[in-house]
Amino acid sequence: MTWSAPLCGSSYKNNSWKQIFSPWKQRDIEILLKSFSVSLCFSGETARNNMGNSSGRGRQASARIRLFQAILLAIVSIISYGALVLPEIVLPTAVPLQPGDVSPSDFQATKSLQYISEVRTEDARRAAENAIALVYAPPDPSIARGQIERLRATLQYIALVRNDENSTPEQKVSDIAALSDVQLKDETIARILELPAGRWDAIQQEALSVLEQVMRPTIRDQELEDIQRTIPSLVSLALNEEQAAIVAELVTAFVVPNSVYSEELTEAAKQAARESVEPIIQEYKAGEIIVLRGQIISAADFEALQQFGLIEETSPWQEYVGAGALVVMVAGFVNLYFSRRRLPFLFEARSLILVALIFILFIVSARLIIPNRTVLPYAFPLAALGLLIATLFGVESGIVFSIALAILAPYNLPNALDLTPYYLLSSLTGVLVLGNARRVWTFFRAGMATAGAGIAMLIAFRFPFVQMDVIAILQLAGAAIFSGLAASSIALLLQYFLAQTLGLTTALQLIEISRPDFPLLQFFLRNAPGTYQHSLQVANLAEQAAEAIGADALLTRVGALFHDVGKALNPMFFVENQAQDQVNTHEDLAPVEAARAIISHVHDGVMLARKHRLPRRIDDFILEHHGTMLTRYQYNQAVKAAGDDASLVDKERFRYPGPSPRSRETALLMLADGSEARARAERPEDEEAIRNIVRSTIEVAEKQGQLDHTQLTLRDLSIITDVFVSILRGTHHPRISYPKESPATQDVSIGPNTNRR
Template sequence: MRQRAQKIFDKLGYRKIMLVAILLTGLILYAALVESVQGNTYDINLFQLSSETIRSEKTVEDPIKTELEKQRLAEEVAPSYQFIDEIAANQVALIESLFGYILDAKAAPENDKEQRSPDAMISHLREDLRLMETSENGLRLTDDMLRSLLALPDDSLLTVQQQLEALMETYLSEPVRTEEVARIRTEIEQDIRRNEQFPDNVVQAAVTIGRFGIIPNELVNEELTASQVEQVRNSVEPTRILQGQVLVQEGQVVDREVYRQLELAGMTEEQLDYKPLLGLFIFVLVAMGLLLAVMSRSKTESERKKTTELLVVAAVIGISLALMKLLYAVGGNFDFVIAFIFPTALAGMIVRLLAGERAAVYVTILISAAAGIMLQSSYSASLQIDVALYILFGGLAAIYLIEQDGGRGRLLQISLAVALVNMLFVAIYLLIGQTQYSWSEIGFYFTAALVSGLLSGALAIGLLPFFESAFGLLSTMRLIELSNPNHPLLKKILMETPGTYHHSLMVANLADASCEAIGANGLLARVGCYYHDIGKTKQPQFFIENQVNIGNPHDRLPPEKSRDIILAHGFQGAQMLKKHKMPQEIVDVAAQHHGTSLLKFFYYKAKENNPDLEEASFRYRGPKPQTKEIAIICIADSLEAAVRSMKEPTSEKIKKLVDAIVEDKLKDGQFEECDISLKELKTVKAVMCETLNGIFHSRIEYPKETN
């Protein structure tokens, strides 16, 4: 399976695989969340009974009701009036003109009998009064009224004029509105009839003139009124259909108004709102872009491992979304926010252990945002911020509590800590919220927080082996388990090759310290050292560290036979580790820790008998070290054996030996296929010298006690 995956990787390349993985992850995320953002639609027909109670899933404006409310308030606005004091003077001027026309008609020459006849004067007067008669009020003086006015002496006519003008000024000095005109005209008529200054024969004419003179002098200011109406209309708050508002009760007839409101809320099957879909697309686009950036900046240098980490992240996101879907499906059957049972730290734990802290933090943020969208408890398709924060806090707590040397037992302890963080958040949620909760609800939420934490650890422990097996990853927990002395293979090395076991421990100390100094994986190097010489258990007596109280069997064998036995231990060890399904990284240490080094002792011994002997036949089959860790193990393995054989090792001797071994391997090209630098090799040499000096330090000779 892994070989097939490796072929696919080699064929497509790192970038294509990463882009495909990002694309598939984005599609999965979009498909999982699309139902949550779309909202519900209903098969509703006019004038039929509703099969269920339907509530609005969002708040929308009702434009028709808003307009009706604006019209109602606009109609209630009182008109703004403006008093025009010039109207009184204008009306007085009209009366003055009227009597001027009468006087003009009376002023016809005395010898002109035709012009001074009453009919002629009335006719002439009609011509002058035509504009007044056709005006808006319309002065309606009959011929009899005109005849009575023409019959008055000039001084009496002047008195009538003055009385009418005085009354006009009196009544029009106060505001008169249109609706008050009839009342004021009645009052002025009564005043005229009571006034003795008016001769009886002209009272009716005076009344008609008086009523004609009364017009509105306080008029509506159309511009100001329109401005006030507009202001009132603009001040009207839009009428809204509120989120959660019941639009139709179960069994209620769906009339036109109900159907219109359902359409406004976008809840009929004929409607499809593309805005949430576009918003979700942008969310997924941004999320996947950030994921690509996070994974591209991973500290992992191997492109293959970067791809593997991305696949792990994608799988964790998929599993988390599947759990959310399950909670989403059953959430409607509960009165509580069932989302609090979601294992908040599951994604963070797995990604932290298998892909690093940076990726784990981002995945936790992404999962919390996705949960906020999917695990809503309200009627609207919006972000549920309390659920998002709940998962975010729990996930981050787990990420920053996990340590490199944490095992499965430690993971359970972290689960309890996550449960505590969850319960603290639940306390915040219950205290900040304005809702009153019953004791049963409070108990449920705290229990859900505890279950969430414990479930996170349990699922992480259960899923980690599957991830390690499926993706060929070696987690910190797995390495710690492999370092347990009770492991069957380690017990086999200890029981059958105790010298090799001690040698492995010494090499492990050297390699671990050196790897940590240059930022490589010290734990991987240590555990790899424990198993690197397991091939020696096939024929332990042929390796010098196991030759206790026995002769060296190589003394009795030809160098070619000894060569075959020694060179085989790396390959045989790798085969044994594969048989026991050990991680590939550990198998690689066994196969590569000698690289293609030359077995010098037996080569030169064999060359004494055959000068034409080919050097390649006495080299390990390799391959050469492919990683920094194995390169360091290669140095530490040779160095430990060499220092152990030294007599009276000193700091200077150790330093020269370290320099010689590293120089020899460099010249032999053993580090050509890994990315260890000369600067890092310099650091490695310094650390190994320091470590060996600590092991082989000179002991102080204490004076003997005297009696």
Template structure:
């Protein structure tokens, strides 16, 4: 009896690695870990407990502020106090000063005419003086003053005019308010007294100067309401908002509640008739609801994800990474940066999920992240969900996912980030215009800047994290395929240098495979890159493959068909080993292992039949590739194109009809041989693949004209 062989540590590790990917217990554990992480991230963002309290009551507990928020009433009161301290602004109207001086000049000019008129009697002059004074200066002069003016000598008028003009101008240029008229007019006497010391003026002249100057002093400095309000507005703006700080005690235990304290409690939203108890239980139920919906969605629409815990772990890792980034942003949200939530990198999650998994899942996850954003950034208005951040996160994240649907270069991630940035502008602006009371124009500009930075920030983070996720989970993204398809890749360089024939063959197979895959809606990029590497195992023994022999002797002529078969078959296994050594993704390894399936190596099988001796047994299954058969469409397509390229290259005259017959025969033989039994290719798709291959081959092997030889030099033409 044979002893049961114990599995090696390597085999046990491989068994465990494969086992955990399909284990239902592991799947439940992953959901549990995600749920706990959700719960811990949101626990500080649920609504605070509200209290029943009234003004004049003794507080049964110490109530502290759960958040930092502006105390609007206190801030407004401080602003008004600052505005009241601003003095009223007065502006001097120089036009009034000039008008009064002009009146004095006109008055003395008219008086000079009256006093110089020799035809007028003394009484007539006095009457004329009265008319001029009443019209030019004022009607409030006393009767004797008219007589005094009429008795002046015309020669003295010049000095009187200049002194009067000087006094009036000096007083008015400093500004005279209406409330200061009496004081300013009395200052005329002081001016005249100073003039008496400097100049010898008679009593009549001083009387005239005094009365006219006093009547000429009028208010020319007026209250500037607009400028005063501007200064008061500036004083209001200079006042820093008075916050109710997080952790600040609003009402202490045993303290009688005042109106101001009650107002603060109301401002913070802490007053409620009904108690809001068990918020933690509610949060737990909410998280369970979200995860349950996600579970059934994945089970119904993404069976590959549902049956593969590795992909599920990838999805949850991306979600947690995004949520942690959002949490850090939420910690920085404060009174001055209350719109910081718009910068949350929601696009990081949706872009990574689009690139690594699929866009449908990314859109659903954008909804989950939008709900998370609504809760994480709810500190400003004290609602459980701040829909503003959720709406912007949903639109921005979804736009980023759609922008990456067909991306082929890493530069496309930045373009997707710009699309997400622009997409966030519209909901932010719409919300601001619909809720203008929520903020000023400055707040709008700040919000728009944060929203646009979110898209760009997400793109940069996606570019940074993408290679790590690709490597850790063996994901083959379009960008990774583009990099693997670069001719400067070490393996492709090795293929070109050591096996140039195989390299050329692989390039043509890649072109055929890409066109055929795209014709049926499969991944053309995966098919092309997989074709580049499908024969990399031939680099181990390049001389045993005819495309690399270059007119040299065929080594198979000197060895047995069985050994030749072994060498030929080994190139698939060798290729997988080489690809593993260079850490080429699993899908490319699968194409290298599956492109021959279990097909028969006909040449060496028939050669063995011809060389067999009596009693020898040549079995067909010994001359077949070990497989496995193609498990997915791209592997089957590469296998077809690999066989077609070699067969068509052997045709002497590759006409379109001969090419078509050859392609149809190869596909029919593989179909009858059961090589497509384990992949989901339909007969219609096989027909489309054949048509695509024929079109591509006809372009490669198109007919060319035969160029005439050039005549030898010195030979005369014609």
């Protein structure tokens, strides 16, 4: 029963069930919900005390399980954090290196990759820049004119000195030697002074002509000496050697560069050369060696290692902090989600431990296998976790843990942005396709769906951004197919192993044991056919009601099939297995002995269930379908035998051991069992009588506190009543009495008409 929508027993003990719940409309239910939103009502002070004690114990148990959940979540988080950072310590994907270091190991490309190599591109641009020669400005004519004028002025000065009659020869030599623009040799000066006037005039004309001829082309600094050496060859052959030497010496002194270096033009040429170099694309195939062990790491090698994430560029503490933040975020998500979803496995310590161990197994395996691999990450069957948990504990749980694992597993890997959506979407698709997994074929279908989703994610997140050849594409597609099929196979095998070993309940198990040819059902049918037919009717009732209120219909049906299987060991103690003319076995027994014989079918049922290795969840249906009720008929017989003095009868000797139902499914079985048995005994003739039987059965169970821990709401009980009435009405509908055969009708054929026309 839920606390927000309680049923009331003691407060309405003078009212009929019909007055309280008829006509079961939403308005009436809302009034009840508003009127009784604080606590459940129980008849009698004892019931209230028992409820207080039960609530106290329930709160203590709830606090213990919450503490256990918190401790387990912390343990899983710590181990997950270790799984995230341990590979970086044991098998680091990145190491601290610098260009010029000696490679400590062989480094291979972790995937096929193309990238623009900044190092190689810069080397090519620098080479193109260095190939550009210095750029000079065009020849400047003013420089040539200036030098010619200076030479003319020098020649005129020498002529004046030659013609100075007042100067001595020594004085003339000294004056010519003092020229600043030209430093003539002493022998050259002596020859100049000895030349006749006509020869000197010819030398002057030739010197000016040769200088003009020399200064007309481009002359650069580095070319000056070469040009000066060519001057003697330019002097006219009309002059003798001495005169030609004088001309060459004079002209050489005035030859200067007429084209100067231009820094601006040179830089512009170099920039144009740099820009003409196209970016260099560096390509590596998956598995290709980047640098061998013992080699000096070049700048290009270092760049490649950076591109593949093989160089540790940050402090490891940053990665450790990041891993911790991610684990805390995922743990918070899981805790926040399940705190708002009260799923059954969350309150079973064994189930919680199993989920934790499965998650730890997958996260540790993934973190040890996936790093430093190229194709293997896409073949790793990560989706098996979600498929397995969905099979054992429901689709909702499978989805949550699939999300958590898909986020954690590829953390800090070079291709994490590819792997995260790949793992996430493929796992979720597989879980949703698997569903409740009632057929083995469903696992294969889920595996193919997982593979298909993985291939779709590769197409969406990898192919558009990474250049890949046909072989690489086929490798990844094959890896995705292998991952999907391996995940479904692993989930199928593990769920079978865990279910058999730990007694867990799966849909496949329930389907298998509910087959009519299952040995225990065959034993049940042969030994107690009446009880078997009763169980089939109860299973139909409970299953339909479970569907209507959103409970586990398959579990409810299978539990109902086996709830009375213990009666097969002593079938004659139960009236449905006795022939009409047979003496009731209980007439020869004392009420206590008769009650013991009836109650024993619960213990016998559990024994048979264990013998035939039924899931432990079926034990709950066997133990709880009578709760802690009394065998009312035998108890009344004992009270009657005691002179109607109930104080002389030990009520506990007539009580079923229980416990009372602890789930909606077992509560449905209790109500269906009681309703079907009473309907079979009372044979109601109309729908109203059937409805009264169902309501009375529910009211009795509620008043005795049998529904206190089932989380059934008033709305659920209303739906259950309608479902039970609908099915029982079809089972116990009135029939037309067939007339007895008369001599006139005995020979009438009821087969098909065989007359021919």
